[in-house]
Amino acid sequence: MAANPKANKLAFLSMPAPASYVAGLGRGASGFTTRSDIGPAREGPSAEAIAEAQARRGEDGEIDTEAFQDPDNEMGLFAGGVYEADDEEADKIYDSVDRAMDLRRKARREAREAEEAKAVRAQRPKIQQQFSDLKRALSSVTDEQWENIPEVGNLTKKRKVRDFGRTFAVPDSVIVGDRDRGVMETSLDERQQSYGGFETPADDGGLTDLVEMGHARDKVLSLKLDQLSGTSSISGSASSIDPKGYLTDLNSVILKSEAEIGDIKRARMLFDSLVKSNPKHAPGWIAAACVEEHAGRMVAARKLIKAGCEHCPKSEDVWLEAARLHNTADAKVILASAVQHVGQSVKVWLAAANLESEIKAKKRVLRKALEMIPNSVRLWKETVNLETEPADARVLLSRAVEVIPQSVELWLALARLETPQKAKGVLNKARKAIPTSHEIWIAAGRLLEQDAEAPEKTPEERAKELAVVDKTIEAGVKELRKHQVMLTREQWFKEAEKCELEGSVRTCEAIVKATAGMDVEEEDRLGTWMEDAEGAEGRGRVGTARAVIAFALRVFPDRRALWRRAADLEKAHGTRESLEAILSRAVHHCPQAEVLWLMWAKEKWLGGDVPGARDVLARAFETNPESEAIWLAAVKLEAENGELSVARELLVRARTIANTERIWMKSAVFERQQSQLSEALETLSTAIKSFPKFPKFYMIQGQIHQQQNNFAAARASFAAGIKACPKEVTLWILAARLEEKDGKSIKARALLEKARLVNPTNERLWAEAVGVEERSGAPAQAKTVLARALQECSSSGLLWSMAIWAEPRPTRKSRSTDALTKSENHPLVICAVARLFWAERKIEKARQWFARAVGSEVGADIGDVWAWWMKFERQHGTGVFKWMC
Known part of the structure; x- marks a missing residue:
């Protein structure tokens, strides 16, 4: 019979709960346990029970952890072991290895400790080491100097304190001697009178001649001076002491302080150790000699540098330093020895040549040097520079380029000395010998330019030969590219500026023309070229800037800004003729550019060519018939030259053709300047009907009425203008001043108040309000208005200047x-x-x-x-x- 499934499902209710069960834990309850859950506390087993249980299981007792703390203590680790003969032999082997390793490191350790001690002693030497040289110097002290050493006095304060206040009786002899100290005896005693006053009795009964003693003193002094000068008066040679410069030489003596002396001594010790430890180190000998030279011991310095030459005969610097430390005669001998050891040193040969005072001797030395070092460009250049005849220099340079065909300088120098025809051949040979040299191509271009600028050439011949310069530079750039010589645009431009600086303007233009387009993006060409021109002009290279702009104009002939830049450049640095030539080309390419036409007409006018200016403006009218600027320029030209009727006719035509506000305004101003006020008012009435929003019409109309003292009409004009243009501040100000002039300050204040409502935070209206109060004789009110104005316009410079x-x-x-x-x-x-x-x-x-x-x-x-x-x-x-x- 099957079991009841419902009874099996609820069987867990009669089962005991698991040990970790907590009621409600899944729904968020917190679990806890109590004594009732785990039962009463029980006492654990005793130590004896634990030991008995371990004995039954065959386990050892508790292990002492302290026995394992020291690894050298083997009593705890191998306490139960037996020390056998093998263990003893192993210990002996380990001990022998330790002793061998210690001996091996001993020498290295002792050397390191000695070096450390030596470094410490070098930094902080002992007192006996610092005074060792002074101790050695005591051996030269004489007995007399020892006897003259003063006794050491009492430096303590006890004796001074004890002796303070004690008095002594002054002997009479001291008082009498002090009395007779300043007395001069003008009489001779009897013995002096008997000997004539020049001889005194000697101790041995003889006579002492004072005059002879003076002569002897002078003779001893002269002997000392002769010894100092290195000559002898006995031999009859003259003294070399300069009596005038003697005191100057004394002033030039450098007195060294104790700190400097200490530094010199330390440096001397260090360099002495350096040259002894490494005698083949040439800079050490040079530095040691320099220390002695600085200390003023030239003899020691020369000895050191001599030793340096012996130990380092292959160092040219040592020989040069030795020559510097000696006089000219000895330096010649030293350098003669130097060339035996360092015959390939260019510096030594040049120093030997510089020691010679005669040109012939210098030539002889340099030619001897060229025999030893034929491939030295510097020696060839120095030798050529000594030649005074171009023919001799040409011969030397011919030989130089044969020996050193890779020297660009020598080729260019030879080309400069040759005639133009021969120079071309020289540069062709140089180009074949050095196909990567851009200097040769530039020199060829300059040579062609120089030949083309000859005075006997006709303009046609000159133009044809100058065109060859462009072709030559262009071919040079292409040839250099074939040989992987890639100069940047900046480098080429520097060469162009260099050519301009040296007077080769045409070559400069050719370089720019051939290289201006290199490495430039198509869309950046115009901006890049403009920057190049501005940079060249800023550096003062006008020719380069002109060439860059000319190249840019060939690429962009229809750019107005570029033509304007070219015109500005010519105006600043060129002549009027060149400027007019630029402007004539500019208007040809940009006929719609009004500014270029006006600049051309103005230059004609400033040059005194009024008909030419009229012709330019007439041509401008053909291409720009409705141009306001050209019409007004024509009117100004005629008015300034006294052609008033022509100017009036031009204005009438301009109003018909152009019909702009500015032309109407200029017409009214023209009539006003000619005192034709009725015509001006009529013109303004017509203009206001056509342009009712143009504020200047109302301003001029109101001012003309005010000039005629017609305040009502003027007030009406300003009112109409304010109504049409309420944002025009000038109209409000003119209306207020009109009321103020008419004696109605109250109305002026009201107008300005209304204007500020329409145009808030306007500094000009506030400034005018302050001015109205000041002119009305109310400074306190003016200050109040100014304070209000500064609150509303806190950063106004105009109001703050008034506040000051x-x-x-x-x-x-x-x-x-x-x-x-x-x-x-x-x-x-x-x-x-x-x-x-x-x-x-x-x-x-x-x-x-x-x-x-x-x-x-x-x-x-x-x-x-x-x-x-x-x-x-x-x-x-x-x-x-x-x-x-």
Whole structure:
């Protein structure tokens, strides 16, 4: 019978729970156990029971871990072992190995310790080592010097304190002697009178001649001087002492301090050790000799360098140093010995040649050197430089290029000495000998240019030969590329600038023409060439810049900016003829460029060619009939030259053809300048109908009415302008000034208030409001308005400059400091500070601040700053400043 499945399913309820079971753990309950879960605590087995159980199982007792701490202690490890003969023999072998290794390292260890001790002694020598040379010098002290050594006095304070305050009675002999100290005896005693005053009785009863004693003293002094000069007065040779320069020589003696003497001694010891340990080290001998030379011991220095020459005969530096330390005669002998050991040293031969004073002797030495070293370019150059005749130099250079065919310098020097026809042959040979040299190709181009510039050549011949220069340089660039000589554009441009500097302008242009397009992307060509031209011009190489722009114009003949750059370059560095030539070509390629036409016409006008300027403008009209700038330039030309009717006709035609605001404005201004006010007003009325949003029409109209004292019409003009152009600040200001001039300051204030509502945070309107209050005689109100203005326009330079002058004199400096900070060094504030210095008579400071004010781009465009500076220079300027103003 099958069991009940439901009863089997619930059978776990009667089963005991697992040992780790925790009720509710799966639902987040935290498990814990209590004493009731694990039962009561029981005491563990005793130590005796544990030991008995281990004995039954055959286990050892507890192991002592302390026995294994020391690896050299084998009592714990092998306490139960037996020490046999094999163990003893092994220990003896290990001991012998340890002793052998210790002996092996002993010599190395002792050497290292000795070196360390030596280094320590070198840095901190013992007292006896520092004074060893002084001890050795004591052997030369004489008995008399020993006897003259003063006794050591009492240096303690005890005796001084004890003797302080003690008095002694002065003997009468001291008082009498002190009395007679300054007395001069003018009489002779009897014995002196009997001997004539020049002889005294000697101790032996004879006479002592004082005159003879003086002569003997002079003779001894002369003998000492002769010994110092190295000559003898007995032999009759003259003394070599310079009496005038003797004191100067004494002044040139260098007195060394104790520190320097100590340094010299240490350096002497170090270098002495160096040359003894390594006598074949030439720099050590040179340094040791230099130390002695610095110490003033030339004899020791010469001995050291002589020893250096003996130990290092193959070092040219030692021989050269030895020659330097000796006089000329000895140096010749030294260098003669040097060439026996280092005959291939160019420096030694050149030093020997420099020692010779005669040209013939120098030539002889150098030619002997060339026999030993025929492949030295420097020796050949020095030999050629000594020749005064070109023929002799040409012969030497011919031989030099045969011996050293790879020297570019020698080939070029030979080409310069030859005639133009022979020079071409020399350069052809050089090109074949050195196909990788670009200098030869450049020299060939310069030679062709020089030949073409000969005065007897006609212009056609000159042009044809100059064209050969371009072909030569171009062929040279291609040939160099074949031989894998890849010079960069920058290197070629440097060569071009070098040619320009040396006067070969045509060769410079040929180099630029042949290499300007190298390594330049097609889209970057124009910008790259413009940068090249600007860089060359900045370095003062105008010819190179001109050549770069000319090459760029061949590639981009229709670029207005490029033609403008070429015109500016000619205007700055060229002549008027060259500038006009550039501009004529420019307008041919860019006929729509108004600026180029105007520049050409202006240059014609400045050159005094007024008909030529008219012709240029007429041609400009043909290509630009509606150009406002060309019409106005034509009007200005006629008006400046007195052709007023022609100018008026041109303006009428311009208004018909061009019909722009500026032309109408210039027409009204022209009539106003000619005092034709009615025609001007009529022109303005017509213009306002066509262009009602142009504010200058209303300004000019209102000013003309104001000039005629027609305030109502002027007020109407300004009102119409404000209505049409409410954002034009100048119209508001002109309207306010009109009311102020009419005596209606209240209305002016109202206008400015309304203007500030339409144009908030405008510094000009606030400045005008301050000016209205000042002109009305209300400085307190003006200061209040200025304070409000600074709150609204906190960084305005115009308002801050006004705030400086609104302050009393003592507080203006502090106010100017705040103004500079708040306005971020605005030019108007800087100008105000300059005026403060001007008021304090600080002229140089004021000039510096005026220059600083116009130094920025913003300051350069402010006319007030320039006006104040001009006034300052007219009053205080001298020289160029006054002339400029």
